[in-house]
Amino acid sequence: MTFLVFTVDVDRDAAWPQNGSAAAGTRHRNAPSFDASRKGFFALLEVVNELQIPTTFFFEAATALELEPVSLQGHEVACHGLDHEDFTGKHTDKPFTRVERRTTLQNAKTLLENRFDVELEGFRAPYLGWDLDLLMAIAETGFSYDSSVVSGHLKNPPLDELYLPEWKDVSGQKMSGYLWPLMEGKRTVLDYVDAVRKAVEQAEPYVVLATHSWHTHCSVERGDLPAAEAQQNVRTVHTLLTQLKAIPGLRFAKAMDVALQKV
Numbered sequence: 099m100t101f102l103v104f105t106v107d108v109d110r111d112a113a114w115p116q117n118g119s120a121a122a123g124t125r126h127r128n129a130p131s132f133d134a135s136r137k138g139f140f141a142l143l144e145v146v147n148e149l150q151i152p153t154t155f156f157f158e159a160a161t162a163l164e165l166e167p168v169s170l171q172g173h174e175v176a177c178h179g180l181d182h183e184d185f186t187g188k189h190t191d192k193p194f195t196r197v198e199r200r201t202t203l204q205n206a207k208t209l210l211e212n213r214f215d216v217e218l219e220g221f222r223a224p225y226l227g228w229d230l231d232l233l234m235a236i237a238e239t240g241f242s243y244d245s246s247v248v249s250g251h252l253k254n255p256p257l258d259e260l261y262l263p264e265w266k267d268v269s270g271q272k273m274s275g276y277l278w279p280l281m282e283g284k285r286t287v288l289d290y291v292d293a294v295r296k297a298v299e300q301a302e303p304y305v306v307l308a309t310h311s312w313h314t315h316c317s318v319e320r321g322d323l324p325a326a327e328a329q330q331n332v333r334t335v336h337t338l339l340t341q342l343k344a345i346p347g348l349r350f351a352k353a354m355d356v357a358l359q360k361v
Contacts, residue, residue, distance in 0.1 A: 100297055101304040101351040104151055106142055108311040109158035111135050112318050113182040115189035121181035126321050132164040134316035141314055141332045149339055154353035156222045158182050159206040162213050174352040176220035180206040186227040203239040219354040222246050243357035260357040262306050265293045277309040281331060287338045298347045304356045
């Protein structure tokens with residue numbers, strides 16, 4: 099049995115690093131926006147509820163405050179930072195100190211736990227930017243697992259890791275478990291179905307797929323999308339998940355259940 103973990107990063111629209119700023123902005127905007135993320139989140143939630151797919155939502159805390167209250171029964175709430183900050187400073191030239199990292203993580207965790215009335219287990223770093231000290235800080239803050247590391251296996255990580263996949267498609271081109279290229283029209287549903295089917299055939303224990311809440315309604319390259327195009331993107335995700343559900347030997351599960359071996 100291979101588990102498929104479907105995750106959604108719920109963050110500000112087209113989050114983009116700002117030089118010298120801890121908080122991310124929105125690409126092509128003078129200030130962060132949340133409208134596409136709000137629309138996409140509720141559209142994706144409707145899809146996974148209809149298909150009865152347990153989903154892990156990695157919330158940026160600031161974005162969570164922009165959403166209307168909603169029931170996430172059957173799903174998992176996890177953390178994606180406070181303001182989509184660049185903890186390592188790789189993109190902003192403003193690395194966080196050890197104290198700033200831990201303070202920010204604790205503030206995000208507390209805000210989300212109060213917002214959703216749940217105890218958080220999981221964390222995914224904005225931009226997937228991590229180093230060993232950040233992983234240690236995540237563990238020290240009380241998270242049980244992290245999902246920021248792409249492929250490979252860390253030696254003696256400070257907490258359980260749920261690795262994001264990296265594959266080669268049928269033509270030998272590199273692809274990841276993020277649906278970013280699918281949402282930008284650069285990959286097809288079949289690319290992901292084939293990759294997951296191959297993982298099942300190779301008896302991989304799990305596969306993680308990820309998307310962003312805003313990406314159905316906003317393009318990184320073109321900005322906000324017309325309603326008809328946004329609706330088509332939602333249907334594309336619906337089609338992908340429907341086809342994945344039909345793969346024998348594959349079972350959907352929440353990230354925490356796989357990372358902490360509860361399934």
